[in-house]
Amino acid sequence: MRINKIYKFESENETEYVFILKDGRKIIKRSDQKIEKLNLTKWEEISFIPEGFQKIERKATDKEIKEIEKFINKSQESKSFWGKLKNIFK
Numbered sequence: 001m002r003i004n005k006i007y008k009f010e011s012e013n014e015t016e017y018v019f020i021l022k023d024g025r026k027i028i029k030r031s032d033q034k035i036e037k038l039n040l041t042k043w044e045e046i047s048f049i050p051e052g053f054q055k056i057e058r059k060a061t062d063k064e065i066k067e068i069e070k071f072i073n074k075s076q077e078s079k080s081f082w083g084k085l086k087n088i089f090k
Contacts, residue, residue, distance in 0.1 A: 003060045003068075007053035018049050019060060019068060027068055043071040 002022035009016045014031035021027065026046045035042055060068070 003065070006056050006058060006060060007049055008056045009050070009053045016053075017064075018046070018053055019064070020049075021068075027071065029064070029067075043067065045075065 003019050004022055005020040007018040007020070009018075014033045016031050016034070017029045019027045019029070026049065028044050028046050028050075030040055030042055030044070032042075034040060
């Protein structure tokens with residue numbers, strides 16, 4: 001998996017990242033504070049880069065790459081499950 005660009009949003013008490021993958025998908029890694037406050041998931045596929053995010057020049061860490069791969073695999077399994085369930089009730 002290749003990450004083309006990384007965007008970062010930073011405020012006093014939170015830091016979030018958006019990873020743009022080679023295939024165009026955008027994956028956001030939310031801050032722990034936002035997860036607790038708004039009951040969101042840490043990783044999510046999004047359709048646009050939120051306001052306030054700035055492009056940064058760095059490579060993704062090995063840990064980030066593994067977490068993104070894990071998220072993508074989990075979301076693909078979920079989609080295939082729902083696809084199977086949908087076909088049962090056709």
